Amino acid sequence: xxxxxxxxxxxxxxxxxxxxxxxxxxxxxxxxxxxxxxxxxxxxxxxxxxxxxxxxxxxxxxxxxxxxxxxxxxxxxxxxxxxxxxxxxxxxxxxxxxxxxxxxxxxxxxxxxxxxxxxxxxxxxxxxxxxxxxxxxxxxxxxxxxxxxxxxxxxxxxxxxxxxxxxxxxxxxxxxxxxxxxxxxxxxxxxxxxxxxxxxxxxxxxxxxxxxxxxxxxxxxxxxxxxxxxxxxxxxxxxxxxxxxxxxxxxx
Numbered sequence: 001x002x003x004x005x006x007x008x009x010x011x012x013x014x015x016x017x018x019x020x021x022x023x024x025x026x027x028x029x030x031x032x033x034x035x036x037x038x039x040x041x042x043x044x045x046x047x048x049x050x051x052x053x054x055x056x057x058x059x060x061x062x063x064x065x066x067x068x069x070x071x072x073x074x075x076x077x078x079x080x081x082x083x084x085x086x087x088x089x090x091x092x093x094x095x096x097x098x099x100x101x102x103x104x105x106x107x108x109x110x111x112x113x114x115x116x117x118x119x120x121x122x123x124x125x126x127x128x129x130x131x132x133x134x135x136x137x138x139x140x141x142x143x144x145x146x147x148x149x150x151x152x153x154x155x156x157x158x159x160x161x162x163x164x165x166x167x168x169x170x171x172x173x174x175x176x177x178x179x180x181x182x183x184x185x186x187x188x189x190x191x192x193x194x195x196x197x198x199x200x201x202x203x204x205x206x207x208x209x210x211x212x213x214x215x216x217x218x219x220x221x222x223x224x225x226x227x228x229x230x231x232x233x234x235x236x237x238x239x240x241x242x243x244x245x246x247x248x249x250x251x252x
Contacts, residue, residue, distance in 0.1 A: 024206040031199035036168040087152030120148040163191035190249035
Protein backbone atom coordinates (compact mmCIF):
# COMPACT_ATOMS: atom_id res chain seq x y z
CA UNK A 1 0.00 0.00 0.00
CA UNK A 2 3.05 2.26 0.02
CA UNK A 3 2.62 2.94 -3.68
CA UNK A 4 -1.02 3.89 -3.17
CA UNK A 5 0.00 6.25 -0.34
CA UNK A 6 2.66 7.95 -2.48
CA UNK A 7 0.26 8.33 -5.39
CA UNK A 8 -2.32 9.90 -3.07
CA UNK A 9 0.29 12.45 -2.00
CA UNK A 10 0.71 13.60 -5.58
CA UNK A 11 3.95 11.76 -6.39
CA UNK A 12 3.87 10.61 -10.00
CA UNK A 13 4.65 7.06 -11.03
CA UNK A 14 7.73 8.25 -12.95
CA UNK A 15 9.34 9.73 -9.83
CA UNK A 16 8.49 6.59 -7.85
CA UNK A 17 10.25 4.22 -10.24
CA UNK A 18 13.05 6.51 -11.50
CA UNK A 19 15.50 5.71 -8.61
CA UNK A 20 15.18 1.98 -9.29
CA UNK A 21 15.68 2.39 -13.04
CA UNK A 22 18.66 4.72 -12.50
CA UNK A 23 20.27 2.23 -10.11
CA UNK A 24 19.66 -0.66 -12.52
CA UNK A 25 21.12 1.33 -15.43
CA UNK A 26 24.21 2.20 -13.37
CA UNK A 27 24.75 -1.44 -12.41
CA UNK A 28 24.31 -2.45 -16.08
CA UNK A 29 26.97 0.03 -17.24
CA UNK A 30 29.42 -1.18 -14.60
CA UNK A 31 28.80 -4.80 -15.62
CA UNK A 32 29.27 -3.84 -19.27
CA UNK A 33 32.62 -2.21 -18.47
CA UNK A 34 33.79 -5.29 -16.61
CA UNK A 35 32.59 -7.62 -19.37
CA UNK A 36 34.16 -5.59 -22.18
CA UNK A 37 37.61 -4.93 -20.73
CA UNK A 38 38.30 -5.70 -17.08
CA UNK A 39 37.36 -9.39 -16.95
CA UNK A 40 39.21 -10.45 -20.18
CA UNK A 41 42.41 -8.64 -19.16
CA UNK A 42 42.21 -9.96 -15.58
CA UNK A 43 41.57 -13.51 -16.79
CA UNK A 44 44.59 -13.43 -19.09
CA UNK A 45 46.79 -12.02 -16.34
CA UNK A 46 45.59 -14.59 -13.81
CA UNK A 47 46.40 -17.40 -16.23
CA UNK A 48 49.90 -15.96 -16.69
CA UNK A 49 50.41 -15.72 -12.91
CA UNK A 50 49.14 -19.26 -12.37
CA UNK A 51 51.49 -20.67 -14.99
CA UNK A 52 54.69 -18.72 -14.28
CA UNK A 53 54.52 -17.95 -10.54
CA UNK A 54 52.40 -20.67 -8.96
CA UNK A 55 53.24 -23.67 -11.16
CA UNK A 56 56.79 -22.31 -11.72
CA UNK A 57 56.71 -23.04 -15.44
CA UNK A 58 58.89 -21.02 -17.82
CA UNK A 59 57.05 -18.68 -20.20
CA UNK A 60 56.01 -20.58 -23.30
CA UNK A 61 57.61 -19.61 -26.58
CA UNK A 62 55.35 -21.75 -28.78
CA UNK A 63 52.01 -23.33 -28.05
CA UNK A 64 49.69 -25.75 -29.78
CA UNK A 65 46.54 -24.26 -31.20
CA UNK A 66 43.20 -25.34 -29.81
CA UNK A 67 41.68 -24.66 -33.23
CA UNK A 68 44.33 -25.71 -35.80
CA UNK A 69 42.08 -25.26 -38.84
CA UNK A 70 40.98 -21.97 -40.39
CA UNK A 71 39.67 -20.70 -43.68
CA UNK A 72 42.05 -18.31 -45.46
CA UNK A 73 40.09 -17.80 -48.68
CA UNK A 74 36.95 -18.82 -50.53
CA UNK A 75 38.62 -22.07 -51.69
CA UNK A 76 41.52 -22.46 -49.23
CA UNK A 77 42.02 -24.02 -45.81
CA UNK A 78 44.99 -23.75 -43.47
CA UNK A 79 46.26 -26.10 -40.77
CA UNK A 80 48.91 -25.02 -38.24
CA UNK A 81 50.55 -27.23 -35.63
CA UNK A 82 51.95 -24.52 -33.35
CA UNK A 83 52.32 -20.76 -33.10
CA UNK A 84 54.65 -18.50 -31.16
CA UNK A 85 53.22 -16.36 -28.36
CA UNK A 86 53.54 -13.24 -30.50
CA UNK A 87 52.04 -14.94 -33.55
CA UNK A 88 54.93 -14.12 -35.91
CA UNK A 89 56.23 -17.70 -36.16
CA UNK A 90 54.12 -20.68 -37.24
CA UNK A 91 55.13 -24.33 -37.10
CA UNK A 92 53.88 -27.19 -39.25
CA UNK A 93 52.02 -25.12 -41.84
CA UNK A 94 49.74 -26.77 -44.38
CA UNK A 95 47.71 -24.96 -47.06
CA UNK A 96 44.98 -26.74 -49.02
CA UNK A 97 43.44 -25.33 -52.20
CA UNK A 98 40.18 -26.69 -53.66
CA UNK A 99 38.19 -26.20 -56.84
CA UNK A 100 34.49 -25.36 -57.07
CA UNK A 101 33.57 -29.02 -56.54
CA UNK A 102 35.67 -29.09 -53.35
CA UNK A 103 38.27 -31.33 -54.96
CA UNK A 104 41.85 -30.90 -53.76
CA UNK A 105 43.95 -29.29 -56.50
CA UNK A 106 47.05 -28.15 -54.59
CA UNK A 107 48.69 -28.51 -51.19
CA UNK A 108 51.62 -26.62 -49.69
CA UNK A 109 53.53 -27.91 -46.66
CA UNK A 110 56.28 -26.10 -44.75
CA UNK A 111 58.19 -26.62 -41.54
CA UNK A 112 57.59 -23.04 -40.47
CA UNK A 113 56.17 -19.72 -41.57
CA UNK A 114 57.43 -16.29 -40.53
CA UNK A 115 55.80 -12.88 -40.67
CA UNK A 116 58.08 -9.99 -41.59
CA UNK A 117 57.53 -6.67 -43.39
CA UNK A 118 53.78 -7.37 -43.71
CA UNK A 119 54.48 -10.59 -45.62
CA UNK A 120 54.31 -14.27 -44.71
CA UNK A 121 57.19 -16.47 -45.87
CA UNK A 122 57.31 -20.27 -45.75
CA UNK A 123 60.58 -22.13 -45.12
CA UNK A 124 61.69 -25.69 -45.86
CA UNK A 125 58.64 -27.00 -47.63
CA UNK A 126 57.16 -28.49 -50.76
CA UNK A 127 54.27 -27.69 -53.07
CA UNK A 128 52.13 -30.41 -54.62
CA UNK A 129 49.62 -30.13 -57.46
CA UNK A 130 46.91 -32.64 -58.27
CA UNK A 131 45.77 -32.18 -61.90
CA UNK A 132 42.60 -33.90 -63.20
CA UNK A 133 44.62 -36.63 -64.98
CA UNK A 134 45.54 -38.17 -61.59
CA UNK A 135 49.24 -37.32 -61.64
CA UNK A 136 51.03 -35.53 -58.81
CA UNK A 137 53.72 -32.90 -59.33
CA UNK A 138 55.96 -31.90 -56.42
CA UNK A 139 58.14 -28.82 -56.08
CA UNK A 140 60.56 -28.44 -53.16
CA UNK A 141 61.50 -24.97 -51.93
CA UNK A 142 63.69 -23.50 -49.20
CA UNK A 143 61.88 -20.20 -49.03
CA UNK A 144 58.65 -18.99 -50.58
CA UNK A 145 56.55 -15.88 -49.98
CA UNK A 146 52.80 -16.39 -49.88
CA UNK A 147 49.73 -14.16 -49.80
CA UNK A 148 47.90 -14.76 -46.54
CA UNK A 149 45.11 -12.46 -45.31
CA UNK A 150 45.82 -13.27 -41.64
CA UNK A 151 48.17 -11.27 -39.43
CA UNK A 152 49.96 -12.36 -36.23
CA UNK A 153 47.21 -10.89 -34.04
CA UNK A 154 44.71 -13.23 -35.69
CA UNK A 155 46.75 -16.23 -34.60
CA UNK A 156 47.10 -15.00 -31.02
CA UNK A 157 43.33 -14.47 -30.84
CA UNK A 158 42.81 -17.79 -32.58
CA UNK A 159 45.19 -19.35 -30.04
CA UNK A 160 43.08 -18.32 -27.04
CA UNK A 161 40.05 -20.17 -28.40
CA UNK A 162 37.88 -18.45 -25.78
CA UNK A 163 35.99 -15.23 -26.37
CA UNK A 164 35.90 -14.60 -22.61
CA UNK A 165 39.62 -13.77 -22.82
CA UNK A 166 39.05 -11.25 -25.63
CA UNK A 167 38.06 -7.62 -25.17
CA UNK A 168 35.30 -6.09 -27.28
CA UNK A 169 37.95 -4.34 -29.39
CA UNK A 170 39.70 -7.67 -30.11
CA UNK A 171 36.45 -9.37 -31.13
CA UNK A 172 35.39 -6.52 -33.43
CA UNK A 173 38.79 -6.33 -35.13
CA UNK A 174 38.99 -10.09 -35.63
CA UNK A 175 35.44 -10.55 -36.95
CA UNK A 176 35.85 -7.54 -39.28
CA UNK A 177 38.94 -9.09 -40.88
CA UNK A 178 37.24 -12.46 -41.17
CA UNK A 179 34.24 -10.92 -42.92
CA UNK A 180 36.50 -9.03 -45.31
CA UNK A 181 38.10 -12.35 -46.19
CA UNK A 182 34.69 -13.89 -46.93
CA UNK A 183 34.78 -16.11 -43.83
CA UNK A 184 32.29 -16.37 -41.01
CA UNK A 185 32.88 -15.84 -37.31
CA UNK A 186 29.40 -16.65 -36.03
CA UNK A 187 30.52 -17.90 -32.62
CA UNK A 188 32.49 -14.76 -31.78
CA UNK A 189 29.76 -12.48 -33.14
CA UNK A 190 27.13 -14.18 -30.99
CA UNK A 191 29.37 -14.02 -27.92
CA UNK A 192 30.05 -10.34 -28.59
CA UNK A 193 26.39 -9.33 -28.69
CA UNK A 194 25.55 -11.66 -25.82
CA UNK A 195 28.11 -9.96 -23.60
CA UNK A 196 26.65 -6.58 -24.54
CA UNK A 197 23.04 -7.63 -23.91
CA UNK A 198 23.43 -9.62 -20.70
CA UNK A 199 24.42 -6.71 -18.35
CA UNK A 200 21.12 -5.01 -19.19
CA UNK A 201 19.21 -7.88 -17.61
CA UNK A 202 19.26 -5.74 -14.47
CA UNK A 203 17.13 -3.07 -16.20
CA UNK A 204 14.75 -5.71 -17.59
CA UNK A 205 14.30 -7.37 -14.20
CA UNK A 206 13.63 -4.00 -12.54
CA UNK A 207 11.00 -3.12 -15.13
CA UNK A 208 9.35 -6.52 -14.74
CA UNK A 209 9.46 -6.21 -10.96
CA UNK A 210 7.87 -2.75 -11.12
CA UNK A 211 5.10 -4.03 -13.39
CA UNK A 212 4.38 -6.97 -11.08
CA UNK A 213 4.37 -4.78 -7.97
CA UNK A 214 1.98 -2.29 -9.56
CA UNK A 215 -0.26 -5.10 -10.73
CA UNK A 216 -0.60 -6.46 -7.21
CA UNK A 217 -0.48 -3.18 -5.31
CA UNK A 218 -4.22 -3.19 -4.75
CA UNK A 219 -4.64 -6.88 -3.84
CA UNK A 220 -4.71 -8.43 -0.41
CA UNK A 221 -3.03 -11.52 1.00
CA UNK A 222 -0.12 -13.53 -0.35
CA UNK A 223 1.34 -10.52 -2.15
CA UNK A 224 4.98 -11.15 -1.14
CA UNK A 225 4.94 -14.89 -1.82
CA UNK A 226 3.19 -14.41 -5.15
CA UNK A 227 5.61 -11.64 -6.16
CA UNK A 228 8.67 -13.75 -5.34
CA UNK A 229 7.23 -16.68 -7.31
CA UNK A 230 6.48 -14.54 -10.34
CA UNK A 231 9.94 -12.96 -10.22
CA UNK A 232 11.60 -16.37 -10.14
CA UNK A 233 9.45 -17.59 -13.03
CA UNK A 234 10.27 -14.53 -15.16
CA UNK A 235 13.98 -14.84 -14.36
CA UNK A 236 14.01 -18.52 -15.29
CA UNK A 237 12.19 -17.85 -18.58
CA UNK A 238 14.61 -15.04 -19.44
CA UNK A 239 17.70 -17.15 -18.72
CA UNK A 240 16.30 -20.10 -20.70
CA UNK A 241 15.46 -17.92 -23.70
CA UNK A 242 18.87 -16.25 -23.53
CA UNK A 243 20.71 -19.59 -23.45
CA UNK A 244 18.67 -21.07 -26.31
CA UNK A 245 19.24 -17.98 -28.45
CA UNK A 246 23.00 -18.17 -27.87
CA UNK A 247 23.07 -21.88 -28.78
CA UNK A 248 21.11 -21.26 -31.98
CA UNK A 249 23.33 -18.32 -32.92
CA UNK A 250 26.54 -20.28 -32.42
CA UNK A 251 25.13 -23.06 -34.57
CA UNK A 252 24.64 -20.63 -37.44
